[in-house]
Amino acid sequence: MTTHLVLFRDDLRVYDHEALHAAVAAARQTGGRVYAAYVLDEESEEVRPLGRAVKWWLHHSLTSHSQALKELGINLVILRGKTLDTVPALASHIGATHLHYSRRYALPERTVDTALKDWAHAHTIEAHSYTGFLLHEPWVVKPASGDFYKVFTPFWKALSAQDFPAPLPAPHPLGEEHLAASVLPESVASNLPGLTTIDGLTLLPTRPDWTVGLKERWTPGETSALKTCRTFVESTVHRYDEGRDRPSQKATSNLSPHLRFGEISPRYVLHALHTAQEPTANTASFASEIGWREFCWHLTFHNPNLHNTEFRSEWQSFPWLTGNQAPQELTAWQKGLTGVPLVDAGMRELWETGHMHNRVRMVVASYLTKNLLINWREGERWFWDTLVDADTASNPCNWQWVAGCGADAAPYFRIFNPLLQGKKFDASALYIKRWVPELVGADARTLHTEHPKGFGFSAPDYPVPLVDLKASRQEALDIYKTSRRDVLSKS
Ligand SMILES: Cc1cc2nc3c(=O)[nH]c(=O)nc-3n(C[C@H](O)[C@H](O)[C@H](O)COP(=O)(O)OP(=O)(O)OC[C@H]3O[C@@H](n4cnc5c(N)ncnc54)[C@H](O)[C@@H]3O)c2cc1C
Missing domain, CATH: 3.40.50.620 (HUPs)
Structure with a gap:
């Protein structure tokens, strides 16, 4: 036996x-x-x-x-x-x-x-x-030169050319007798180091219980993961490209926390997608997002310090501000009180629901690292504590990507303008007004325009902007230029 x-x-x-x-x-x-x-x-x-x-x-x-x-x-x-x-x-x-x-x-x-x-x-x-x-082990694909891929497009081209097996069904039940036999006898249980119960892990907050918004938004567990996947591949993916960047729309899968805990496998998700739909631009875009998850793990496997070290070494001396050097700015960002409507909406969505729309994650990360010049590690740590999908690969990789120091990163001079992003992706300010009630009465166009003294004329309770967006953008670019010059002169 x-x-x-x-x-x-x-x-x-x-x-x-x-x-x-x-x-x-x-x-x-x-x-x-x-x-x-x-x-x-x-x-x-x-x-x-x-x-x-x-x-x-x-x-x-x-x-x-x-x-x-x-x-x-x-x-x-x-x-x-x-x-x-x-x-x-x-x-x-x-x-x-x-x-x-x-x-x-x-x-x-x-x-x-x-x-x-x-x-x-x-x-x-x-x-x-x-x-x-993962779909495949992080060592399965390798570029012709070097040990691992540093750019997403060739990585995904190579990885998506690999076959993967059809998902396995759940095993057949072993029965009641087996269940009774697999319970540890009392004599064993009392001597086993570390043995506890789910409640004994004390994972839930007690005082205060801040999880009301999480409970309203999510149902953790495999049953919910499978249902979420089925609904998305059958009824939503056809509008993925058109809607995925619009935070007020429900156009993405919401699978990230389920994938984070392995309540569903990426193989299952892609298999369900290809069973439900003929290949289209929408299905390809969605599959490539699963590809980004694989890419983050590929990079993390080959660069174990990615959560605390800049991938591109020339960035390791960049003079980011620490949280201690900019405590008020960091707190205002965390609480959604920066005076920039889209940034504040995103940070409040995060606090309330444990999630933030991907487009808005990019905007708030760019604002923290470029307009406030605060170290990406501070943002990564806050997301680590507040996101229900936080993981050791996707979180640091994406933070480094936005900050400009990661693999295949957005160039540093690409500084998201949160007002233009709002105008483009949340034109009617539905998302902003959903999360920032002080701005409900404001005209949407006004919310996408810079007012140095803020929106006090229509929303007296809303804070004035923490920094001037144009001036802080210019300051970031100037620091970047000086820092690059220093690095080049030392190399
Ligand atoms: C600063 C920042 C931090 C982030 N931190 C995390 C994190 O800790 N955990 C996490 O899962 N995602 C993270 N993301 C990626 C992305 O925002 C979320 O995966 C996405 O918003 C989840 O929503 P969804 O499931 O509806 O995504 P969909 O658009 O439906 O995408 C399907 C799946 O693909 C994966 N995916 C999509 N985009 C990315 C991406 N850029 N990188 C890696 N995987 C991706 C996720 O598993 C997601 O569930 C971060 C992005 C940014 C800009």
């Missing part, structure tokens, strides 16, 4: 889950048993502790996943602590013969998983890792 332990981390689903599928199939063949464990490991070296919005999501996602596994006849054990302390103890207690898990790609997590595999081998436990989080 074999005993299989499946580890879950950012892959909280039962559909298209290679590790779970393999474990159930093998257990069936030998009359063996399947155990499942989720490990919350924020303690291993260099692992980045989760942000607060992501923790809220995780609580609900685990609740849903635990129920889905129960329906398959598998009990989900919850562990907290260093993977290398908790998993070996559980594996030994249950007499695991096999360990199965989806691969992870950030360096601290890879280091942990490699050490776990070594431990398993040393204890004659077979360890198997699988693709579960």
Whole structure:
């Protein structure tokens, strides 16, 4: 008889889950048993502790996943602590013969998983890792020169030419008896390091409970992920190109937090897309966004310090301001009180719902790094704490892209003008007025025009602009020129 332990981390689903599928199939063949464990490991070296919005999501996602596994006849054990302390103890207690898990790609997590595999081998436990989080492993495509792609277009051309298998169904249930047998006996439970419950992880805020807006907007979990995907590919993707940049429209998929937690696999999403639709410009654009997610992980796999080091080394000496050097500006940005309507709308949407429309993310990031000259790391950290889709690849990559220091980045001199962006993508100011109630009575055209003293004439409660957009833009360009000259003279 074999005993299989499946580890879950950012892959909280039962559909298209290679590790779970393999474990159930093998257990069936030998009359063996399947155990499942989720490990919350924020303690291993260099692992980045989760942000607060992501923790809220995780609580609900685990609740849903635990129920889905129960329906398959598998009990989900919850562990907290260093993977290398908790998993070996559980594996030994249950007499695991096999360990199965989806691969992870950030360096601290890879280091942990490699050490776990070594431990398993040393204890004659077979360890198997699988693709579960990405379409393809980050090392599958390689440019003719160099180790990895630095530009998105050739990367996506090479990656999208690769085939991927059709998604797997959920495994057949193992039954009630198996479920009862996979619950840890009390004698084991009381001795197991790190053993806890979903509530015991204390992922939810208590006082104050700031998650009302998150609850209204989202339903975490695999069932909701599959439904969101189906609705999008069947009824929305046909207007993706036309609507995706307009924040007041519901034209994008809203799949990012579901993908972040692996409640749905990118293979499943693309398979559903191509099953529901003939290829069009809209389907290609949407697929290429999934491609951007892959690109961020490709870059992160090959550049493990991307979350704290500029990809382009010439930017490492750029004189960004720290949060301590510009505390009032940073706080005004975080609270949506900059006096720039589109920026404030985005920051308030983020605070309220744990999400922000992609176009607006670019605008607020450009405003922070270029008009306020504040270090992109401050923005990245705020997003890390407040986004429900924050992850260790997409967040830093996109911040570096907007700031100008990332791979394939927007040139520094491309400074988004938040008023022109508002005029182009939120002409009637529906999005602005949705999130900034002080501006409800203002004329939309007025909101897309610079008023040095703000909108006090029509919205007395709304703050005056923190900085003059034209002057701060010019200042940023001047600093950039000087900084480039310094770098060139030293090289
Ligand atoms: C400064 C900044 C920070 C960001 N931080 C994150 C983050 O932490 N996590 C995250 O998932 N996305 C991040 N993004 C990318 C993007 O804004 C979101 O993925 C997108 O808004 C999610 O909405 P959606 O699911 O409706 O996207 P759709 O337009 O429906 O796209 C489908 C999927 O493609 C992926 N995707 C789309 N755009 C990007 C992109 N630029 N980079 C990487 N993947 C992408 C997402 O998984 C998304 O769910 C960031 C963008 C910026 C400018």
